[in-house]
Amino acid sequence: MSAELKIENLRKQFSVGRPAIDDGSFRIEAGEIVVLLGPSGCGKTTTLRCVAGLEHPTDGRISIGHDIVSDPARKLLVPPRLRNVGMVFQSYAVWPHMTVAQNVAYPLKQRKVSSADIESKVAEVLEVVGLGEYAKRPVVSLSGGQMQRVALARSLVYKPQLLLLDEPLSNLDAKLRLRLRDDLRRIIKQTDVTALYVTHDQAEAVVLGDRIGVMRDGKLLQMASSVDLYNRPSDLFVANFTGASNTLGGKVIERNGDYGKVQAPSGQTLTAWMPPSVKAGEAVKIAVRPENVQLGVDATSVPNRFAAKVAAQHYQGVQTIYELSALGGKLEALELGTHPRYADGADVDIVIPPSLCWAFPADEKAVIE
Numbered sequence: 001m002s003a004e005l006k007i008e009n010l011r012k013q014f015s016v017g018r019p020a021i022d023d024g025s026f027r028i029e030a031g032e033i034v035v036l037l038g039p040s041g042c043g044k045t046t047t048l049r050c051v052a053g054l055e056h057p058t059d060g061r062i063s064i065g066h067d068i069v070s071d072p073a074r075k076l077l078v079p080p081r082l083r084n085v086g087m088v089f090q091s092y093a094v095w096p097h098m099t100v101a102q103n104v105a106y107p108l109k110q111r112k113v114s115s116a117d118i119e120s121k122v123a124e125v126l127e128v129v130g131l132g133e134y135a136k137r138p139v140v141s142l143s144g145g146q147m148q149r150v151a152l153a154r155s156l157v158y159k160p161q162l163l164l165l166d167e168p169l170s171n172l173d174a175k176l177r178l179r180l181r182d183d184l185r186r187i188i189k190q191t192d193v194t195a196l197y198v199t200h201d202q203a204e205a206v207v208l209g210d211r212i213g214v215m216r217d218g219k220l221l222q223m224a225s226s227v228d229l230y231n232r233p234s235d236l237f238v239a240n241f242t243g244a245s246n247t248l249g250g251k252v253i254e255r256n257g258d259y260g261k262v263q264a265p266s267g268q269t270l271t272a273w274m275p276p277s278v279k280a281g282e283a284v285k286i287a288v289r290p291e292n293v294q295l296g297v298d299a300t301s302v303p304n305r306f307a308a309k310v311a312a313q314h315y316q317g318v319q320t321i322y323e324l325s326a327l328g329g330k331l332e333a334l335e336l337g338t339h340p341r342y343a344d345g346a347d348v349d350i351v352i353p354p355s356l357c358w359a360f361p362a363d364e365k366a367v368i369e
């Protein structure tokens with residue numbers, strides 16, 4: 001049975017440095033997949049290790065299903081083997097001297113499951129991960145992607161109530177990574193296990209997660225469905241990290257409800273969505289995704305229509321990236337298709353829909369690249 005995971009005010013302070021996890025709270029429903037997304041060092045692995053019981057939290061509470069598994073204030077700490085949690089790591093962590101079936105049977109043997117049951121459970125889970133034909137092979141004869149499927153089968157075979165995955169695709173080459181990424185979601189959903197998955201890769205997060213939590217410096221900045229995250233990021237870092245790579249300086253002239261008028265460096269004004277904290281008169285950074293800059297729109301009566309010039313054109317076969325000069329700054333725009341419509345130096349009218357440009361306080365931290 002899959003179980004809910006609840007994390008309340010979790011903190012982990014190692015002996016040196018700032019807290020690796022700083023007051024993190026979130027819930028994963030039974031059967032849900034949540035992805036923690038963030039740059040290296042933001043505290044993803046530490047969070048997983050605290051949930052697994054491999055790391056001792058400094059403060060806060062972790063509950064799996066109805067059981068509190070960690071609560072330092074009450075000196076409560078359930079050991080890892082009693083948490084009924086499965087883990088898959090970046091390294092394949094398979095037993096090299098065993099066959100595929102022996103690897104997958106291992107956790108069942110440890111749990112003293114009968115031989116007949118072991119055989120049927122191993123066969124069933126190998127079918128689920130697509131390795132039905134490989135049971136008798138030595139595990140070292142498999143490819144990286146197949147070894148990671150073995151590791152996954154081994155974590156699922158004893159039906160854990162919660163599955164933790166720490167960048168399981170990072171060691172695979174690009175093609176295998178895409179294959180296994182799509183398969184992973186299907187397998188996790190098919191086995192109906194609750195999953196907490198961590199990665200620094202936004203594309204992986206979007207494909208795999210029912211919801212995504214973005215982390216920075218030990219803090220959980222926003223947790224939302226991928227559609228909400230991509231269309232309504234809560235701050236500049238979340239916007240940047242999920243691909244809104246364009247930023248333009250500006251100043252808020254007036255605010256009306258969720259939107260406001262912002263003066264761009266060129267002196268032109270545009271209408272942008274803004275979070276509640278942003279006030280008239282304030283300096284802002286406007287964030288826009290390259291794929292939301294619409295090129296060559298004919299209609300004249302639409303808001304946020306501006307003249308732009310193509311400063312550089314980068315043809316990539318299935319798409320073209322344009323570096324545009326517009327609004328007194330630089331903007332990247334993305335055009336899908338194999339025939340680019342604009343050459344270097346061309347004049348083009350652009351439209352940035354107001355709901356897809358976001359004005360954040362100028363002092364907010366962006367992603368450093």
Ligand SMILES: Nc1ncnc2c1ncn2[C@@H]1O[C@H](COP(=O)(O)OP(=O)(O)O)[C@@H](O)[C@H]1O
Pocket residue numbers: 014015016017019020038039040041042043044045046047
């Ligand atoms: N055993 C440890 N001792 C001291 N600091 C650690 C230890 N493990 C992790 N950290 C620190 O905690 C922070 C978060 O690390 P980690 O959870 O591994 O990040 P991520 O998985 O997001 O890359 C980093 O600053 C890291 O240096």
Ligand SMILES: [Mg+2]
Pocket residue numbers: 044045046
């Ligand atoms: Mg890590």
